[in-house]
Amino acid sequence: MLDNRNLRELIRRWRATPQSTIALFDEADDAIRATIATKERVLYPAVRDADGHRSGYVDDAIAQGRRIEGFLDAAERLGPEGPGFHDEAQDAASAMDGLLVHEQRDLLPALEHLSPDDRDRLEREYGNTWVDVSAEITAARATRRRPHLRPTPRLLPASRPTRHPRHRPLPARHPAHPWPPTTGDQPPTAPIFAGKLAPGPLPSAA
Template identity: 25%
Template sequence: MASDAVTLITNDHRIMEQLFERLRSGTGDRQLLLDECAARLTAHSHAEEQKVYPVLAELDPQAQEEAHHGADEHHEAERLLHDLQRISPQGPQFEDRLEDFIAAVRRHQEHEETAMLPKLHASLTPEQLTQMGSAFEEVRIAELAVAGIRV
């Protein structure tokens, strides 16, 4: 199942976008959807911060700053999500806070997909990207398993 890191990270982004659409539609259990968002965001963030960002930081000084920025964006998204989880999905503030969370995650995804991932793709061999993908996936799957999500 392993693939290259760029593909795996991008696939994770698309899964989050599907969850956002389900949350926005109001169908299904929004609290369960938020819990899944939290598990997936945490797993993705930890995998990137442990297995992808250190390699990115070694590529050049600007990439090191991008790695720190990416970690900061993860923390901001997690904070917004935790705020969202503390309010009722039927409450008057839910929709606005949901949009704030989605916007933060999308900004991060766009930054990764336009700056960070292309830099990885251009700087590493296909074999290195596959090795990084395996390491990323190992952390991500272990984190998801802790949250009770099977991949």
């Protein structure tokens, strides 16, 4: 789990240059989605329970999360070579920065009066939920098709067996016929997200 400080640093590196926006897209995308989902499942309900007057702020945070996911979805569909990819990625980064500021100012102060036992319970629930969400993201990435990340088609061998001019090749579906080679139809190999980000403390208002 990334706390707010770590996530801010990742976003800063992600949006620093056009090259880093491409290179760090998957890492930032996963971290942002996992952070949003974990907070919606654990942190935001805890804020509502601690201070019902802040429910409107929680609703605003959830709506902002949907907008951020929309920017990420658009950037993913476009791919690094697509027109508008960098704009969508930068919009996601800016919107996430804004959400973190909103949480620090309007949501996290509601948890300052929790007892030590309640704080420990929330910490454990947050960490366990982070692990579950990370696994869900890893599974989703393994099945999600990303055209710009498909593997390069396998090349033909340097030479092919000489065939008699009258020989007619077998149909491509025949098991003994190796042509044509496979294209990029296989799903891309997914990075192991769960092993990249370790559980950490809840974000604090400090």
